[in-house]
Amino acid sequence: MTQHAASSLRCSNGHSSRDQYGALSVKNPAHSTDPCASRRWFSDLLWRAFPSRSERELSEKASAVLDVSPRQVINWLREEHDPKLRYVMAVIALAGAEIVFSRIEGHE
Template identity: 45%
Template sequence: MLWVAFPSTSDHDLCKRAAVALEVNARTVNNWLNCHNDAPGPIVLKVLLIAGAEIVFQQIEGPK
């Protein structure tokens, strides 16, 4: 879900972008990405909302 919410070209870029948006440390995002820890519920909801919006915008924009 992180990849959908924060489209990026690398793990490092994704961690930096998600950390800013979710107000957490990039290392924390990296731990979630590598399944070392679970994100707390409120963070999961934020990611779901962002990912849902991203999917809607992709549908509006159409294929690239």
């Protein structure tokens, strides 16, 4: 993949998520046609699943649980890469548990 093609996959710079052939690559857990919405949704979900004071702290917690590098988690937080479905499902489960436990503890 060329440098230009790699940079066009980043959502934060306003470009569409297109592969090297120009096809739109969209994972749609956010129920949106905006290709960056699913990355934004997953980033928000990571913050919910791994409450932290900083991006670095979150990346260390999440990487240990998800068995990925802290750098990979930072890429997800900065909306630079799409996660695989197995990571999406794991984080959904963890975020759901976090919501339940926060209500039990009264931290709503």
